[in-house]
Amino acid sequence: MKDGISTVQQSISNIEPAFxxxxxxxxxxxxxxAFIFFTIMSVPTDYGYYMMLLHFDWLNLNYRHLTELTAxxxxxxxxxxxxxxxxxxxxxxxxxxxLGIALLGALFWTWLDKKRPSYHDLYxxxxxxxxxxxxxxxxxxxxxxxxxxxxxxxxxxxWNTNLIDFLVKRLYWEVLGVAPVYExxxxxxxxxxxxxxxxxxxxxxxxxxxxxVFGNIAVSNHAYDIGEHVPSALMALLALFVLWQYLPYIxxxxxxxxxxxxxxxxxxxxxxxxxxxxxxxxVFNFVLVALFAWYEVKAVRTNDFYxxxxxxxxxxxxxxxxxxxxxxNGVVHPYNPLDTDRWQDVxxxxxxxxxxxxxxxxxxxxxxxxxxxxxxxEPYDGRLHFDWRGDLRRYHLEADGTFSKESKWPRDVKIxxxxxxxxxxxxxxxxxxxxxxxxxxMNKNRYHREEKMVLEFRRPNSKTIILKGMxxxxxxxxxxxxxxxxxxxxxxKK
Amino acid sequence: MKEDVNLLNYNAMTTGNExxxxxxxxxxxxxxxxxxxCFVFFxxxxxxxxxxxxxKWVTTDWKHLHIRDMGSLSGSSFKIIEVxxxxxGGNDTGGAPEKxxxxxxxxxxxxxxxxxxxINWFIALVLGVAGAFIWTFLDRKSKNYNxxxxxxxxxxxxAMIVRLQGLTFSKIFPSQMPELxxxxxxxxxxxxxxxxxxxxxxxxxxxxERYAGYAELVIMVTLxxxxxxxxxxxxxxxMIGxxxxxNHTYDGGIHLLASFYIVGGAFVLWRxxxxxxxxxxxxxxxxxxxxxxxxxxxxxxxFRIAFKSFIFLFFFVVSAYLHWDNYRNDSYKVPQNPGxxxxxxLYTVADFKVNDxxxxxSPVDSLRWQDVTLEKWSTLSFTVFNTFDIxxxxxxGKQYKDIDRTYExxxxxxxxxxxxxxxxxxxxxxxxxxKNKVYEKQVLQLHYERPNENEILLNGNNEYGQxxxxxxxxxxxxxxxxxxxxxxNTWTP
Numbered sequence: 001m002k003d004g005i006s007t008v009q010q011s012i013s014n015i016e017p018a019f020x021x022x023x024x025x026x027x028x029x030x031x032x033x034a035f036i037f038f039t040i041m042s043v044p045t046d047y048g049y050y051m052m053l054l055h056f057d058w059l060n061l062n063y064r065h066l067t068e069l070t071a072x073x074x075x076x077x078x079x080x081x082x083x084x085x086x087x088x089x090x091x092x093x094x095x096x097x098x099l100g101i102a103l104l105g106a107l108f109w110t111w112l113d114k115k116r117p118s119y120h121d122l123y124x125x126x127x128x129x130x131x132x133x134x135x136x137x138x139x140x141x142x143x144x145x146x147x148x149x150x151x152x153x154x155x156x157x158x159w160n161t162n163l164i165d166f167l168v169k170r171l172y173w174e175v176l177g178v179a180p181v182y183e184x185x186x187x188x189x190x191x192x193x194x195x196x197x198x199x200x201x202x203x204x205x206x207x208x209x210x211x212x213v214f215g216n217i218a219v220s221n222h223a224y225d226i227g228e229h230v231p232s233a234l235m236a237l238l239a240l241f242v243l244w245q246y247l248p249y250i251x252x253x254x255x256x257x258x259x260x261x262x263x264x265x266x267x268x269x270x271x272x273x274x275x276x277x278x279x280x281x282x283v284f285n286f287v288l289v290a291l292f293a294w295y296e297v298k299a300v301r302t303n304d305f306y307x308x309x310x311x312x313x314x315x316x317x318x319x320x321x322x323x324x325x326x327x328x329n330g331v332v333h334p335y336n337p338l339d340t341d342r343w344q345d346v347x348x349x350x351x352x353x354x355x356x357x358x359x360x361x362x363x364x365x366x367x368x369x370x371x372x373x374x375x376x377x378e379p380y381d382g383r384l385h386f387d388w389r390g391d392l393r394r395y396h397l398e399a400d401g402t403f404s405k406e407s408k409w410p411r412d413v414k415i416x417x418x419x420x421x422x423x424x425x426x427x428x429x430x431x432x433x434x435x436x437x438x439x440x441x442m443n444k445n446r447y448h449r450e451e452k453m454v455l456e457f458r459r460p461n462s463k464t465i466i467l468k469g470m471x472x473x474x475x476x477x478x479x480x481x482x483x484x485x486x487x488x489x490x491x492x493k494k
Numbered sequence: 495m496k497e498d499v500n501l502l503n504y505n506a507m508t509t510g511n512e513x514x515x516x517x518x519x520x521x522x523x524x525x526x527x528x529x530x531x532c533f534v535f536f537x538x539x540x541x542x543x544x545x546x547x548x549x550k551w552v553t554t555d556w557k558h559l560h561i562r563d564m565g566s567l568s569g570s571s572f573k574i575i576e577v578x579x580x581x582x583g584g585n586d587t588g589g590a591p592e593k594x595x596x597x598x599x600x601x602x603x604x605x606x607x608x609x610x611x612x613i614n615w616f617i618a619l620v621l622g623v624a625g626a627f628i629w630t631f632l633d634r635k636s637k638n639y640n641x642x643x644x645x646x647x648x649x650x651x652x653a654m655i656v657r658l659q660g661l662t663f664s665k666i667f668p669s670q671m672p673e674l675x676x677x678x679x680x681x682x683x684x685x686x687x688x689x690x691x692x693x694x695x696x697x698x699x700x701x702x703e704r705y706a707g708y709a710e711l712v713i714m715v716t717l718x719x720x721x722x723x724x725x726x727x728x729x730x731x732x733m734i735g736x737x738x739x740x741n742h743t744y745d746g747g748i749h750l751l752a753s754f755y756i757v758g759g760a761f762v763l764w765r766x767x768x769x770x771x772x773x774x775x776x777x778x779x780x781x782x783x784x785x786x787x788x789x790x791x792x793x794x795x796x797f798r799i800a801f802k803s804f805i806f807l808f809f810f811v812v813s814a815y816l817h818w819d820n821y822r823n824d825s826y827k828v829p830q831n832p833g834x835x836x837x838x839x840l841y842t843v844a845d846f847k848v849n850d851x852x853x854x855x856s857p858v859d860s861l862r863w864q865d866v867t868l869e870k871w872s873t874l875s876f877t878v879f880n881t882f883d884i885x886x887x888x889x890x891g892k893q894y895k896d897i898d899r900t901y902e903x904x905x906x907x908x909x910x911x912x913x914x915x916x917x918x919x920x921x922x923x924x925x926x927x928x929k930n931k932v933y934e935k936q937v938l939q940l941h942y943e944r945p946n947e948n949e950i951l952l953n954g955n956n957e958y959g960q961x962x963x964x965x966x967x968x969x970x971x972x973x974x975x976x977x978x979x980x981x982x983n984t985w986t987p
Contacts, residue, residue, distance in 0.1 A: 159684025163674070164971065166683070168698050175695040178688045179743035185736075204774035212732060223702035246774055253773055254766065255721040259781030262773060322857050335855045337842060345857070484858065488684030489884055489907030490691070 022117035032106035035126045042133035044073045046390025063295035070136040074231045076391040082382040120265045130238040136288045138194020145187025147296045151177035152305045156347045157418045159488045170421030172224040204246045210239035227369040309351040309412035317348040321481035355425040364447040368420040521638040530629045535622030540653040542570045561816045562892045568656045577611045640785035650758045651717045659809045663817035665707025669825040671696035675902035676867040677875035685908025692744040727762035730755040829871040829896035841866040841966035875912045883932040903929045
C-alpha cells in the first residue's frame with residue numbers, strides 16, 4: 001500500500017521544483033528574445049499612436065476613440081509599397097524587424113545579466129501584456145459586430161449594384177451584412193474570447209478561442225484582400241504565445257493519455273504591488289470593457305453607426321428611381337445605357353444621400369480598412385519606406401505627416417460607406433431646404449468634393465420627383481424620376 | 495486503507511492504459527439511462543434504414559465510380575417525414591430522384607428551414623427514450639456500458655467522417671462553389687436570395703473555399719485517430735456548428751447535415767470536457783481515464799485494421815481522387831456543353847422588336863430584354879422588368895444534364911431569366927429552354943447571325959410565342975471583382 005502513496009507523492013514532487021530549478025543558458029536566451037519580441041508586439045510602440053491620442057477630443061470621448069485605442073495598433077515602422085507589401089508575405093516585414101530587435105536586445109541583456117537563474121516573474125508579466133492586448137482587441141472587435149456596426153444595415157446602393165462592381169472584400173462584408181444574427185454571433189465569439197482572457201483561470205480557454213477566431217479572420221483577410229491580415233495574425237500569434245505554456249500538458253492528457261498538471265507560476269506580490277495591479281485592472285477594465293459597452297449602447301440609441309450617415313433625408317423618398325425624362329440644356333436625351341450626357345438611374349437613401357449612375361465619369365475609388373491600399377498621392381514604387389510613426393493611415397495622418405483635416409468635414413460627408421469598395425454610382429450629400437424646395441448637393445468622394453450641384457425639387461406625387469437646376473458641368477438639367485417597383489428577392493422575407 | 499486502494503487503481507488506470515478494459519466503475523442509474531437514450535438515438539440517426547442503401551453497394555458501377563455514387567454510399571439520413579414548402583419550385587433541391595420518395599410530407603408555416611425541419615430528429619429522440627425504457631426493463635445487471643460507450647463514440651466519429659468527405663473534397667477541389675457565371679456577376683446584390691449570397695462568397699474567392707476544405711479535412715483526420723478524436727470533435731462543433739448557424743440565418747439548405755456535427759461532436763467531446771476543465775481551469779493534476787476496448791484477440795485486431803483501412807482508402811483516398819477528377823473534367827455544378835464560340839460576354843440589346851414593332855430602350859418594360867449574357871457554356875441569360883418565381887434550389891445536387899445544373903441561376907430573382915440552349919450550327923438556330931423548373935415548358939427558338947465579332951442578330955419567338963428580333967452588342971466591362979490588385983483605383987462607370 002505504501003508504494004501507491006509514494007508514487008503519487010513522487011509525481012507531485014516532480015512537478016513542484018520546476019519553479020526552483022535554474023533555467024539553462026539557452027532557455028534564458030530564448031526567453032529574453034521572446035520577452036522583448038512580445039512586449040513590443042503587445043504595447044503600442046509607434047509614435048503615430050501617441051500623436052493620435054493627442055488629437056483625441058478627450059472631453060467628448062466616444063466608442064470610435066476606444067476602438068482606435070484598442071483595435072488598431074501594431075508595430076508597422078516599415079512599409080513596402082508593393083502588392084506583396086500590402087497583401088502578401090512582405091506585409092509581415094515588421095515582424096522580422098521586431099525579431100531582429102529582440103535578438104539584439106537579448107544579446108545585450110545576456111551580457112548585462114549573467115546571474116539570474118530564471119525569469120518566472122517576467123514570463124508572467126509578458127504573458128499579461130499579450131493577454132490584455134488580445135483581450136481588449138477581441139472585446140473591441142466583438143463590440144463592432146455585436147452592435148451591428150462593422151457590417152451595418154444594408155441600403156439601396158448595395159441592393160442595386162451588380163456583383164462585378166464590388167471589390168471582393170466589400171462583397172465579403174455585405175454577405176455577412178445580409179444576416180445580422182450571424183454577424184452578432186461572430187461578434188460574440190470575438191468578445192467572449194477576449195473576455196475570458198481577462199481572467200486568470202479562463203486564460204487558456206480564452207487564448208484557444210482567440211487563436212481560432214483571429215487565425216480564421218487572418219486567413220479570410222488574406223483570401224478576400226481585406227487588408228487587416230497583419231493585425232489579425234498578430235492577435236492569433238499572441239494568443240498562441242499565451243496558450244504556449246498549456247500546450248505540452250494538454251497534449252499529454254489528450255493525446256498521450258498520461259496524467260499532467262500545468263505548472264502555472266503566479267508571482268507573489270507585496271501590498272503596494274497588489275494595489276497597483278488592482279488599480280490598473282479596475283481602470284482598464286472599466287474604460288475598455290464597461291464604459292466602451294455603454295458608449296456602444298449610447299451610439300445605437302442615438303443612431304450613431306460609424307459607417308451610416310444619420311442626417312435624415314427627404315421624407316419617404318428612399319428607393320431607386322428610373323430616369324424617365326432627361327433634358328440637358330433643354331435637349332431631351334432618350335433612354336440609352338451608353339449615353340454619357342444622361343443619368344442612368346438615381347438612388348435616394350433614407351439619409352441625405354443621393355446616388356447617380358453616370359456613364360463614363362471616372363472617380364477615385366473609395367477604400368475601407370486602413371492598411372490595404374496606398375492612398376492618392378502615396379508612392380506605389382515597390383520600395384521599403386521607414387516611418388517611426390507607424391502606419392500613418394491608421395492614425396489619421398496624411399502622407400506628408402500632418403494630421404488629417406478630413407475630420408473637419410461634417411460627419412455625413414465623411415462617411416463613404418455608400419460607395420467604399422464599390423463602383424458604379426457617384427454619391428452626393430445633400431442639404432435640403434424644404435421651404436424653397438432646393439437641394440444643395442456635394443460629391444461625397446473626398447477627391448471630388450468640388451463637384452457641387454443645386455437642384456430644385458418637386459414631388460407631384462409620392463412616386464415622382466422632378467429635379468431642375470445646375471449640375472457640376474454647369475449645364476442646366478431637367479429630370480423626371482419615377483420610383484421603381486422592383487422588388488428585391490433579398491428583402492422579400494417569407 | 496480504502497483511500498490507498500483508490501489511489502492505486504487511479505495510478506494503474508492512468509499509467510497502465512488498457513489493463514482494466516471493462517472498467518471497474520459503476521454507473522449511476524441515471525447515467526445508464528441517458529446512455530441508453532443516446533445509444534438508440536445515434537444508432538437511428540446513423541445506421542441507414544433504407545434497403546436501397548445496401549443495394550447500392552452491389553448495383554454501383556464500380557468500374558466507372560463517380561462522385562454521385564460516393565454521395566449515395568456515404569449513408570442516408572433518418573427521414574420519415576419530409577419537410578417541404580408549397581412555394582412553386584421550392585422543393586426542387588437537386589439530388590438524385592430515387593432518393594425522393596417519402597411516405598409523409600408536411601408543409602410547416604414557418605418554412606422548411608424552421609424548427610419543424612428537425613421533426614425527424616425529434617422522432618429519433620422519442621424512439622431513443624422508448625428504447626431506453628425497454629432496455630432498462632430488460633437489462634438490470636450491467637454495471638456500466640464502458641465498451642458500448644467506446645464503440646458508439648467510434649461509430650459517431652466515423653459517421654461524421656463519412657458524411658463530411660464529399661463536402662471536404664469538393665471544397666479542396668473547388669467545385670461545391672464553382673466560379674461565378676457572367677450572369678451572376680451582372681446581377682445586383684439585392685436580386686439574390688440570402689442563401690445564394692452565402693454560397694457565392696466562396697465562389698469569388700476560391701482560396702477561401704480551399705481553406706474551408708482543408709479545415710474540414712483536418713476534422714476528418716483528427717476524428718479518424720483515437721488520440722486526436724477530442725480535437726476533431728471540438729473543431730467540428732466550432733466550424734461546422736458555425737456553418738449550421740449560418741445555414742439557419744441565411745435560409746441555407748444543409749442545416750440538418752451541419753447540425754449533426756454539433757450533436758455528434760458534443761457527444762464525442764463530452765467525456766473529455768471534465769478532465770480538460772480540471773487541467774486548464776482548476777490547474778489540477780489530471781488524467782483522462784477512458785476505457786477502451788482492447789482488441790486483444792487476433793481476429794479483432796485484423797478486423798479493426800481492415801475496417802480502418804477501408805474507411806481511409808475509400809472515403810479519403812478514393813473520394814479525393816474522384817473529386818479531383820470531377821473538378822478537372824466535369825465540375826459537377828457547371829454546365830459542360832460549349833456555348834456559341836467566342837461569344838462569352840455581356841451584351842447591350844439594341845433594336846428590340848416584338849411583333850415587328852420596335853420597343854424603345856426602357857428599364858421598366860416587361861417584354862424588352864436587357865443585359866444579355868452568354869457564358870462559356872450554353873446558357874443565355876437576360877433581364878426583363880417582371881416578377882417570376884425563383885427556383886428554390888440552391889444549385890445543389892450532382893446533376894447529369896446541363897439544363898439541370900443550375901448553380902448559375904438558382905436563387906436569383908429580379909427579372910433575370912436563364913435559358914439552356916442547343917445550337918443547330920447548320921441552320922443557325924438556337925433552341926432555348928428555361929432552366930427554372932417552374933417555367934420548364936418555355937421553349938424559344940432563335941435564329942442567329944453574327945455579322946462581326948461584337949454583334950449577334952437574333953430573331954425568333956419569345957417565351958410567350960410572340961415573334962421577336964434584336965441586335966446584341968458586346969459591352970466591354972471592367973470586372974472589379976477580378977481587378978488586379980496593383981491597378982490604379984479609378985473606375986469608369
